[in-house]
Amino acid sequence: MSAKVSLRSNLHKIAPATLALLLHAIGASAEERPWSAHRPSITWTTDWFAYLDESTLGGGDQHLVRSDLQFLFEGVVGDHFNYSIVPQLRIDSGDHSESGFAFLEDGKRRPVATFREASLGWSSNAFELSIGKQIFNWGVADAWSPIDDLNPWDYLDVPTAERIGVPAISIYHLSEKFEIQGVWQPFFTPSRIPLPGIDSRWFPDPEGFSAPAMAFSQFTFQGRDLPATQLENSQFGLRLSSSVLLDGWDLGAVYYRGHQSAGVFKASPAGSAINAVLEYPRYQEFGLSFATVFGPWQVHGEGSYHDTDEEEMDDDYIEYIIGINRSFPDPPIPFVDEATMVIEYAGQEVTRAKSSDSPYFGSRQFLRPFADALVGSLTLSFSDDTELNLSASHDFADGGSYYGTDFSHKFSDHVKCSIACDFFAGPGNSFFGKWGKNDRLSVSLTVNM
Amino acid sequence: MLSLSSLTPLAVLALLAPAALGITGLEIMEERERRHERSFEESWVEMRLFDKKDRQRKSRVMVTWSMKEKTAGLDRRLIKFAAPADIRGTGLMLWEQPSSKEDDQWLYLPASKQVKRIAGSGKRNQFVGTDLAYEDLRPENLAAHDYAVTGETVLDGARCWIVTATPKTAREKKNSGYSKRVLYIRQDIYFTVKVEYYGRRGKLDKVATAEKLVKVAGRAWRSNLATVKRLKPGTKTVLIHQKRTLDRKIEASRFTQQGLRRPMAGR
Numbered sequence: 001m002s003a004k005v006s007l008r009s010n011l012h013k014i015a016p017a018t019l020a021l022l023l024h025a026i027g028a029s030a031e032e033r034p035w036s037a038h039r040p041s042i043t044w045t046t047d048w049f050a051y052l053d054e055s056t057l058g059g060g061d062q063h064l065v066r067s068d069l070q071f072l073f074e075g076v077v078g079d080h081f082n083y084s085i086v087p088q089l090r091i092d093s094g095d096h097s098e099s100g101f102a103f104l105e106d107g108k109r110r111p112v113a114t115f116r117e118a119s120l121g122w123s124s125n126a127f128e129l130s131i132g133k134q135i136f137n138w139g140v141a142d143a144w145s146p147i148d149d150l151n152p153w154d155y156l157d158v159p160t161a162e163r164i165g166v167p168a169i170s171i172y173h174l175s176e177k178f179e180i181q182g183v184w185q186p187f188f189t190p191s192r193i194p195l196p197g198i199d200s201r202w203f204p205d206p207e208g209f210s211a212p213a214m215a216f217s218q219f220t221f222q223g224r225d226l227p228a229t230q231l232e233n234s235q236f237g238l239r240l241s242s243s244v245l246l247d248g249w250d251l252g253a254v255y256y257r258g259h260q261s262a263g264v265f266k267a268s269p270a271g272s273a274i275n276a277v278l279e280y281p282r283y284q285e286f287g288l289s290f291a292t293v294f295g296p297w298q299v300h301g302e303g304s305y306h307d308t309d310e311e312e313m314d315d316d317y318i319e320y321i322i323g324i325n326r327s328f329p330d331p332p333i334p335f336v337d338e339a340t341m342v343i344e345y346a347g348q349e350v351t352r353a354k355s356s357d358s359p360y361f362g363s364r365q366f367l368r369p370f371a372d373a374l375v376g377s378l379t380l381s382f383s384d385d386t387e388l389n390l391s392a393s394h395d396f397a398d399g400g401s402y403y404g405t406d407f408s409h410k411f412s413d414h415v416k417c418s419i420a421c422d423f424f425a426g427p428g429n430s431f432f433g434k435w436g437k438n439d440r441l442s443v444s445l446t447v448n449m
Numbered sequence: 450m451l452s453l454s455s456l457t458p459l460a461v462l463a464l465l466a467p468a469a470l471g472i473t474g475l476e477i478m479e480e481r482e483r484r485h486e487r488s489f490e491e492s493w494v495e496m497r498l499f500d501k502k503d504r505q506r507k508s509r510v511m512v513t514w515s516m517k518e519k520t521a522g523l524d525r526r527l528i529k530f531a532a533p534a535d536i537r538g539t540g541l542m543l544w545e546q547p548s549s550k551e552d553d554q555w556l557y558l559p560a561s562k563q564v565k566r567i568a569g570s571g572k573r574n575q576f577v578g579t580d581l582a583y584e585d586l587r588p589e590n591l592a593a594h595d596y597a598v599t600g601e602t603v604l605d606g607a608r609c610w611i612v613t614a615t616p617k618t619a620r621e622k623k624n625s626g627y628s629k630r631v632l633y634i635r636q637d638i639y640f641t642v643k644v645e646y647y648g649r650r651g652k653l654d655k656v657a658t659a660e661k662l663v664k665v666a667g668r669a670w671r672s673n674l675a676t677v678k679r680l681k682p683g684t685k686t687v688l689i690h691q692k693r694t695l696d697r698k699i700e701a702s703r704f705t706q707q708g709l710r711r712p713m714a715g716r
Contacts, residue, residue: 072534250566293566
């Protein structure tokens, strides 16, 4: 809590100072000067959220201010070496951040200072090696990816969920027909979820945790049981892909072995109460993906089989998503230059359910958001600088829905402003229903240089 | 198309007399390709965007790598943006396919770290707010167009053929944003110095001109300054070459999805 108070009290001092620095830099960047690839680029984003519901778990107010400053240093040295380093500073007026620096982001909250990425790479004609904190994305879908296991996620604010960088060694090889990439992660980094004491306006409903028949709020949270850092707990992924095996198709096969990053709760009686500990089941996953084009339609899909080692900890299941994208230049809509549409269907089949008396619960809360869902978005571009994005999702399995709009405008190459709203609906035991107190309006200002 | 290699190297035109001349439009285009296309090329281009009042409103710096694929001689091209910061790292990769097939295109967005295959219908869209369309970035597809010599002229003291290119294949007719392009090609060096683009309804949409021509290797020329002006909005994009490397081998892995993700080289 002290970190929270300290951040709040200093936010008003930090933000104007940062703003002054950035505005000065913008003025400087407007001057004619040679551009250098080694010059860092800087992105500063400040979001202001106004929640429509006054309820919060932590008793906070109805507003949240969040500020994020990122520096990007990247380039190539000589013929074979490259680097990508992204120092990041972030604060918020709530309690999503905690003071201090952390390279390995395994805390419950976001570190104020970290390296979002920091990696060195070496490449030759057929090989590439990169070492350091990295972010990977092997998925081809838009809404979410069943084969995307390499990075944990920050779910403290679900509409703006983001990948967390992990220390990893990646080896890539290109052959005539295939590309193969292996990634080894020696350290476990959990996803950040709204654990008790973190005010994310996330309200788990007792019915959502069917195994222990009592409200989640009645549990005494005993902490996280993170896998120990040892060789047998390390994680690795392998991807074989090809864009030439079948003309016009991107095909991929993925294998992953590691720990579920969001974890599952284990309930155990403690006198008249029940204790809950967050554990991280080990599993393996086999996945496939494709993407191709039929005329103006882009079609993509991916699916995976998730096999949990310890059967009582979680189900085994198949997840999949299939979707289409299309762009409409000059659509018959006034003032619209281009419309881009994405529609996806995401499904899930449980192949082996854990036993009904299992003490573990909660794996669907973050790991499996879509069981039978339609997800879509429509982006209307009025110009290169102004666009409106509409997005929606509905899960027929649990009745949960999400609706969002985002109107953004670039005042220049350096300044962008957006106004957005997010609405959640559904029963209290649905994935989005639990986020129902997050209905909100938000304003975001992004400065780049 | 107004390919970058012919755009940077664009060149400008001349107008003129009736055709005849004993050479066909296709022969001119083939000779043009033989002379100016190289196996490997890397170029750094600054794009300055001007509004209709001729005020510079934005600029972008992009890097393009291109290579001729070994077996069929098809073009592979990768474009990455180095500046401004809001699009830095954004990449586009194009694999030319035989005319009977759609070219492969992928877009990389650094914010999501995702490479997405994209459909060809976006070809006529504007390229990151410039006055160029995505299809202007493709290499000239000789098999997908008819080329007719429709005249001659003199531009900046240089005699030019006027070659009219019209889509030939059903795919090109459907996907291209142009009903025809009129190319002005210098007779002495077979270099395109001006292109007039006519929209699908047959009206002149935009004009591209190339200046500051330089001989870069053998019989190959390039332009160090090109201007693309769209007539209706009155906006223009000026492309200024900052650096160019020809014939230095570029790794094949550069033209893969992994290569699209890789950081770009410093200068």
